[in-house]
Amino acid sequence: MKIGEVLGLGGTPFDAGCYKILNRQPLDFDDDIFSVRFSKGLPWKKRNIGRYLKKAFEKSRDTTVLLHANAVEIILDEEDVSLVSAIRIRSYDGRERLITANDYILAAGAIEISRLLLASRNRMPQGVGNRYDNVGRWFMDHVCVRAGYIVPSDRKKLLQGIRPVYVSNVLHTPRFELTKTQSGCCTAFAQIVFEAHPDSAFSKLRALFHDIQREGGKAVSRRPFWSILSDMPDVMAGFVAYTVLGLRPIPARSTPVVLLVCEQPPRRESRIFLADAIDAIGLPKIRVHWLVGGEEKTTLLALARLFEQQLIRSKSGAIQWFGGFNPAGAAFPAEWAGWYHHIGGARMSVSPTDGVVDSDCRVHGVSNLYIVGSAVFPTSSCSFPTFTSMALALRLVAKLDRRRASA
Numbered sequence: 001m002k003i004g005e006v007l008g009l010g011g012t013p014f015d016a017g018c019y020k021i022l023n024r025q026p027l028d029f030d031d032d033i034f035s036v037r038f039s040k041g042l043p044w045k046k047r048n049i050g051r052y053l054k055k056a057f058e059k060s061r062d063t064t065v066l067l068h069a070n071a072v073e074i075i076l077d078e079e080d081v082s083l084v085s086a087i088r089i090r091s092y093d094g095r096e097r098l099i100t101a102n103d104y105i106l107a108a109g110a111i112e113i114s115r116l117l118l119a120s121r122n123r124m125p126q127g128v129g130n131r132y133d134n135v136g137r138w139f140m141d142h143v144c145v146r147a148g149y150i151v152p153s154d155r156k157k158l159l160q161g162i163r164p165v166y167v168s169n170v171l172h173t174p175r176f177e178l179t180k181t182q183s184g185c186c187t188a189f190a191q192i193v194f195e196a197h198p199d200s201a202f203s204k205l206r207a208l209f210h211d212i213q214r215e216g217g218k219a220v221s222r223r224p225f226w227s228i229l230s231d232m233p234d235v236m237a238g239f240v241a242y243t244v245l246g247l248r249p250i251p252a253r254s255t256p257v258v259l260l261v262c263e264q265p266p267r268r269e270s271r272i273f274l275a276d277a278i279d280a281i282g283l284p285k286i287r288v289h290w291l292v293g294g295e296e297k298t299t300l301l302a303l304a305r306l307f308e309q310q311l312i313r314s315k316s317g318a319i320q321w322f323g324g325f326n327p328a329g330a331a332f333p334a335e336w337a338g339w340y341h342h343i344g345g346a347r348m349s350v351s352p353t354d355g356v357v358d359s360d361c362r363v364h365g366v367s368n369l370y371i372v373g374s375a376v377f378p379t380s381s382c383s384f385p386t387f388t389s390m391a392l393a394l395r396l397v398a399k400l401d402r403r404r405a406s407a
């Protein structure tokens with residue numbers, strides 16, 4: 001709940017109870033096979049967390065933000081290697097400083113955390129926290145396949161069950177998660193995205209918004225505005241759907257595409273490691289050896305079969321699978337991808353022999369170094385990682401606060 005507040009996601013439930021609040025009818029799926037979980041998309045204004053939290057940081061009396069300060073080395077104490085004595089920071093123009101503190105928390109994203117630990121070899125040649133060669137290992141992502149598209153048999157019914165809806169500018173999108181994992185399967189879900197035709201005004205507007213988000217107003221001049229105006233009736237219909245009904249606009253020329261997503265089993269050999277090349281800041285570049293195996297393929301094929309079966313059962317549609325993907329014939333496509341959910345590299349474990357941090361997110365063998373983020377997840381689940389990362393971060397901060405108060 002606290003995390004939902006920080007992000008401004010509102011108090012709506014994440015499960016099927018949300019349909020009632022949205023005043024919508026769920027698809028008639030068997031609850032023993034699929035559970036609905038709503039994902040929530042941040043309001044537009046809050047998408048850039050740096051900008052969104054900027055004012056709070058500026059006002060804060062106990063936070064100092066250093067911009068362009070890249071952490072490049074974790075420096076262990078000369079006499080006691082179980083203590084970090086400083087973090088070296090460096091800017092791209094070559095300026096350097098040492099930052100000292102009582103406790104250090106690395107929150108640099110899963111891949112960068114592994115890189116920093118591995119590249120900090122001042123006192124330990126194998127890197128910080130890497131006595132048992134665990135840093136960078138058990139790397140995971142969510143495996144995603146763009147599997148097919150739905151041919152609706154009852155479009156109205158289908159849209160009731162799958163259409164994303166805005167509540168107070170927060171986008172609510174239903175996902176259909178396997179309730180019980182079948183034998184040999186990982187956790188997994190199906191989600192439908194309405195893919196606008198690349199020539200439609202919607203596609204062009206979307207690209208424009210993304211550019212504006214990244215670069216600000218100067219992006220406007222680059223996108224051909226007249227081509228957006230030519231599709232105006234469709235854009236107006238979408239605008240009315242959004243402003244009056246709170247529905248996510250669905251372009252007239254769009255296809256309901258089925259995405260299948262699953263977790264990965266942790267594999268020690270799936271790993272992030274240092275490359276020989278050095279980057280512009282002076283750190284070794286990294287390489288990722290990302291493994292995807294039979295379990296994920298079995299899972300996604302089973303998910304596909306069950307999702308199609310339930311769509312047909314609920315009389316809402318059938319699926320036309322894209323070439324190469326054939327759940328009945330167990331054919332898996334060559335095209336699958338990760339989902340930018342980098343997980344692992346500094347996994348949590350009871351024993352230092354099996355991981356990098358303990359249950360408090362403290363690096364094994366280094367008493368004042370902590371890690372927050374999905375790097376510490378020992379398993380990935382199919383659910384998205386940010387909430388769990390933030391929950392772990394809040395728990396750690398509360399713990400450090402309590403310790404400081406009692407000291």
Ligand SMILES: Cc1cc2nc3c(=O)[nH]c(=O)nc-3n(C[C@H](O)[C@H](O)[C@H](O)COP(=O)(O)OP(=O)(O)OC[C@H]3O[C@@H](n4cnc5c(N)ncnc54)[C@H](O)[C@@H]3O)c2cc1C
Nearest residue numbers: 069070071107108109112340341372373374384385386387
């Ligand atoms: C396109 C996309 C869509 C996503 N969608 C979702 C979603 O819907 N739901 C979800 O749960 N997750 C989603 N994710 C994943 C989500 O973004 C991550 O789980 C989350 O951002 C991780 O937070 P973090 O703070 O650990 O790392 P990050 O958000 O990566 O933040 C790390 C910060 O550390 C800084 N940094 C990195 N290296 C250094 C260094 N050496 N020195 C100093 N600073 C450094 C970076 O500049 C950055 O500001 C998505 C990711 C992408 C890319």
